[in-house]
Amino acid sequence: MEIAANNPSLKSWVEVPENSDFPIQNLPFGIFKTNQLTARVGSRIGDMVIDLKSLFVLGYFTNLPFEMKDFDSQTLNSLMKKGKKGTRDLRNRLSKLLEIGHTDLKINEHHVDQVFIPVDQVEMLLPVEIGDYTDFYSSREHATNVGTMFRDPNNALLPNWLWIPVGYHGRSSSVIVSGVDIHRPKGQIRPIATEDPILSASQRVDFELEMGFITYDGKPLGDSISTEESEDFIFGMCLFNDWSARDIQTWEYVPLGPFLAKNFASSMSPWIVTLDALEPFRIEGPKQEPEVLSYLKFEGKKSYDIQLEVALKPELVEETTICKSNFKYMYWNMSQQLAHHTINGCNIRCGDLMGSGTISGPTPDSYGSMLELSWKGEKPLTLKDGTERKFVKDNDTVIMRGHAEKDNVRVGFGEVRSKLLPAKN
């Protein structure tokens, strides 16, 4: 598939700083507001947010299948209801308007003044009204690390892991956008396994480096989505921090899975980078052995080369990068996840969020959680300020960043950041 808007030689008449995540080849979607402007749909180029509602009002989206309400909205859901073709055509149009040599918008100073807003003047909001949120567990390295730590190092992967893109349902209500701080959760923990549990602030708050994808409307209940069809149902991706309280999790998760250990908060980056924009960064995924069942087979490249990193920033001190990973390490790809999720007839809806699960790579500096990086606290990390970390401390900020790069084009996600405030009393 060729998408004009992805051409690596494209340049824009809008200035894009070097190493920006947001060249003309990206053009993600998000929701922003300013002191003057109500919440609405925006895109981004360089350090400018593009007010798509204004572009619509000014007539730049003629002959596209959108209405005012699709842009004058607190979520992207209405826009996403137009499906892959609609959003693709919109991004292509936007690319055309911003392309060097294209003057429709550029020559109209008043329009330019109205449409472009410096990114430091906007507040980004949660971009999607999330219907259901599913979290997968699709990094073999992560599952192996967890299995090694808590079960049997010689049989670290559970018997179903290589057959099933294991997943479980999470909580939509507590998904928050980058910049929203959270409180250390309280809950039942059992510090000494032979004694009774206690109510306590969690002593083992962790992040999980994940990516998420957002779906278009799916099929009716009872129907399945094949791997071949799957990309027609994926709008785009974001960075995702699946906050976890390991001590709450340990006590609660058998037999029905994680619950309060996860649902106190999950943070997502504000810009949804379309699957279209990620097209140039497809690569082969890990070899799958044993051979997967028929409904999980796929053709072509379904993995993406997206460089990821996590930084930890104590209060008033510079950040330390503590993890460098890559989305390409995922054993199960998004097409397989969707095919599995719907093989039983489960329906997906516009605005569902699917998390990848922690994305760990093969080396210890690529592990995607404190649990793994500090090997359940046995090997504390030393930060630039000399302090040590086994898990996240009060007032630490966790920052995740990600971008893909090829042919001198860098398409990125910006960041998801969130500070862990002390527990409420």
Add this chain to the structure above:
Amino acid sequence: MEIAANNPSLKSWVEVPENSDFPIQNLPFGIFKTNQLTARVGSRIGDMVIDLKSLFVLGYFTNLPFEMKDFDSQTLNSLMKKGKKGTRDLRNRLSKLLEIGHTDLKINEHHVDQVFIPVDQVEMLLPVEIGDYTDFYSSREHATNVGTMFRDPNNALLPNWLWIPVGYHGRSSSVIVSGVDIHRPKGQIRPIATEDPILSASQRVDFELEMGFITYDGKPLGDSISTEESEDFIFGMCLFNDWSARDIQTWEYVPLGPFLAKNFASSMSPWIVTLDALEPFRIEGPKQEPEVLSYLKFEGKKSYDIQLEVALKPELVEETTICKSNFKYMYWNMSQQLAHHTINGCNIRCGDLMGSGTISGPTPDSYGSMLELSWKGEKPLTLKDGTERKFVKDNDTVIMRGHAEKDNVRVGFGEVRSKLLPAKN
């Protein structure tokens, strides 16, 4: 708390058949439509559905905090946004209008003709736009049965069970209303534990007899709801069939819990019976030993005496009642479930659904699932037509019913019924 609308001596000028679930003391809320009328909010008395949108338009709800859109809606969410006081006042007003001796509505024949619609002329719709759906696991008898079958009969309950109202997140998108049939799900199963898994239609489709409750808006993310406050956040209850595919569940559920084994469908009854209407049926719950942690302690009667039953009806044959249980058997009550769910700061929203978990009683005829009734298939049930069942067969209809009864007043839920159609090919 005294609620006028619950007075057992109340009678209505509307005829209510003997043994109806819907006397004037009930007045539940639901969403209905007819061939002539668009989807809207209704209540029910006897065999009549009450068109609340029409009552609003006709001016019977003056001085109540409602607008047209609260009744002219495909879901109850807008109505529930008014909170406990709003919906209580509405139910009280409705009770007043229907009370024998009260003639405002009764004497206006045109209004009566417009407002009351025979129940066989309406289609009931899913009453709530469900934000998040959580399922608990709160019947000690059920957890003990499952533990006995699959783990250790001498240590059937897991260590956390008597400390935590164990719960997990379910899927909102596939919650359907009574009357919607489902297809047997397909998925990965492993019929022989030493061999590779296969893709197959589930061979062990089961129901789970549950009740659900629907929440009002909760508190902001980071805050908790105490057991004392909990009932201010509960709108009402319904019957709930948490369809399950046991063979899919067995293969997938370790370590993150049930996923595709559950999310192919969950069926709920269409009428939400308010917690107010259930007030007279409060009783003491089971003694909790060991003593629960502070945040799970509560005052007063938090259990409800609600008789439940499940019937199985093969195609073209009369139904057989296969289970008689009671909501009062629940070890953990709804107040404890809500307090636990929010102790970590997890937020709940208007329209969330909380399932009780399978409600099994102490005797084998009170077990709330086929898994338990047939003891994982070892003791097939014999139906009235002479056929046997280990699990649910194609074209079987599962029907759940429930009602509370005291002082000659019967407040019921009607039923939730759904037929299991063969797997799609």
